[in-house]
Amino acid sequence: MLVNVHRVVIVGGGFGGFYATKALRRAEAEVTLIDRRNFHLFQPLLYQVATGSLSPGEIAAPLRALLRDQKNARVLLGAAVGLDTSGKRLILDGGEIRYDTLIVATGARNFYFGHDAWESEAPGLKSIEDAMRIRGRIFYAFEAAERETDAKLRRAWLTFVIVGAGPTGVELAGALAEIARDTLRKDFRSIHTAESRILLIEGGPRLLSAFPDDLSAAAERSLTRLGIEVHKNARVSGVDRDGVTIEVQEGQQRIEARTFVWAAGVAAADFAGIVAKATGVKQDRMGRMMVNPDLTLPGHPEIFVVGDAANLEWHGHPLPGVAPVAMQQGRYAARAIKERLAGREPKAFRYLDKGNLAVIGRAAGVADFGRVRFHGWPAWLLWLTVHLTYVAQFRNRVLVFVRWGFQYLTFDRGSRIIPEREQEWEQKIDGQ
């Protein structure tokens, strides 16, 4: 290895950090990618793990295997727990590492707007474990309903509440409707799964607020057709083990339910707070750091922040927390480092909006490309193509395609294991 080669340390192996690492492939630099987990996660398909369509292994690829052939990169399993900016040292759990340039790509976590106690009842969907938890609760609910003899409790077990109607909430609601109406239809003897109640609770005046009005309306029609009850302008004011309380225009409403999913908000992961404290940089109310136009921190040109950990104003709004933003920012940071190593000053980051896609259950979706926008099955087909193309980078395309093909034809979902842990959780509820 060269002496005094430029050391780039990247924290986080999500879309931002992983694509930054890859883009440094030909840089005269020694790259270390640090993540608390040993895999890169294709988060846009996490809801498919939560609803039993895919296995965790199909959307998670070992970082090490992905970067096997990149000789200037190494991967370390570890958590970043501190930062010494003057010594340029990143503190790990059990160790430390020196950097010349640091890229912070630690992403987001679930955010409950000050109601952290709701997390145990209404898990969010950010990690593989979250997805397995939600999957377990969904499929356990039908099992519990089948056993339950009290009609009111049975009804509660068959009521599902999804909070937040962004892409994740909409996709989850659509998949859940398909599970209840098709997948499980003939599996039970005492209950009619198709009579399940699925509620989608949205605080704002419309679904998919990142999309134009007409597509929001189209998505709402698709969901309603699937039998999903959509509540707009509805704020959740309480979540407990027996149900949720929502505030609507007409006043307060109580919904008896047993299964809740939180898709209403995320905040920057905790490491952003450590960096903000060490550098004195400002955070927005979701914990994201206010970055310079070149994604560095004010006063710290050696620290880049990319993806969900950063707040960059773009045409008057912060960029959204989606995979394309993180990927473009990760690649930009890599390019900027290479420019600097070549003695040039990098230009500011520019975001290229390639459009917006969401699916709603089976063969329906919405697509927004500025002037061009459409919905229905063409949007769904496009979504399928785009996602298969990206997943391909992680080598599971054939498998995912085979599974989706089977599922489309048979309405079946192969991955319906209820994890032991969730079962214990549910039984604890029952026992109380």
Add this chain to the structure above:
Amino acid sequence: MLVNVHRVVIVGGGFGGFYATKALRRAEAEVTLIDRRNFHLFQPLLYQVATGSLSPGEIAAPLRALLRDQKNARVLLGAAVGLDTSGKRLILDGGEIRYDTLIVATGARNFYFGHDAWESEAPGLKSIEDAMRIRGRIFYAFEAAERETDAKLRRAWLTFVIVGAGPTGVELAGALAEIARDTLRKDFRSIHTAESRILLIEGGPRLLSAFPDDLSAAAERSLTRLGIEVHKNARVSGVDRDGVTIEVQEGQQRIEARTFVWAAGVAAADFAGIVAKATGVKQDRMGRMMVNPDLTLPGHPEIFVVGDAANLEWHGHPLPGVAPVAMQQGRYAARAIKERLAGREPKAFRYLDKGNLAVIGRAAGVADFGRVRFHGWPAWLLWLTVHLTYVAQFRNRVLVFVRWGFQYLTFDRGSRIIPEREQEWEQKIDGQ
């Protein structure tokens, strides 16, 4: 539903209980299959989940989906916790159910010969959770070694001890060797995974004791060629977080290691004890119930016991705890019930030994069909065919085939997620 139709209750949805249920398809009976989990598990491939070749969903199929079209059967998620033989009632966690005939098919659990404390260090391989735990520890060990700077500790992280050289132990050792030598070879920067030490500890004088001598010897040669250290006549006398102690002819030996797998013994699951107490039937030292030649319990013709919960003498030895025995016994119990319903007395159970197969890593195996026996790649190919055929009954054949195909060509293993839980467990060790 008919009034007074014969009620068959089956406890356990493994090979015994599931095949009993299926074989009752045309019986004039109301069948209830009860399991603590919502899926049937194809246990012979569990070691492939533990070593990252398959995902849990690929060897676990929802019992409900498998029995969807069997109108006289229903599935209940629940645990059997008691038995009232005079009232013919099975007590569940939160409920009870009446039976006319009961089939006990509760299988086996890991058994540590009185050293239950070893379980947390050396997990066995009976459940999906066991497999994920072992997988997490195996892949975490390499991560920890990569980070470790102390040579002695690094060596310990790269030492793997498998206790018990039955088919599970042999298959695990072979797969582990392939992981270390091929799969991970280029993934690390500070360690050489091929230098990992893999030890297989067997208490008896030879491997695969259920096979004839020459095949045991062939298996041992295959393992040795893969670099695995085989210790025979070696009794484990201690397992702690830093290593194992074994007693060999030359005296005591200490092996510093961090990753241990227990494949040395199983005992009947706990429900066997409840049944034995309620019926007064005798249990052997592994907790299995001594059954009549027709698999019923002495004095209780209405209770059948099949699979790993039963001890049936056959040519002077108890039948082994393998899937074919459980399947044949489950089907026999179903046939016996149908005979009785038709007013006939069933003949005694007869075991048809269809032969014995085991694989050793890549393209090697042993096959025993009495007079015909062979080893090497023909045995491996036969194993592949048999297992794909059986897995097919659970509808994942194409997927499993595609995955195995890829893996064979690329040496890769797609399912290498280290579960969060295991990571916490390991870090606790590190911190101590």
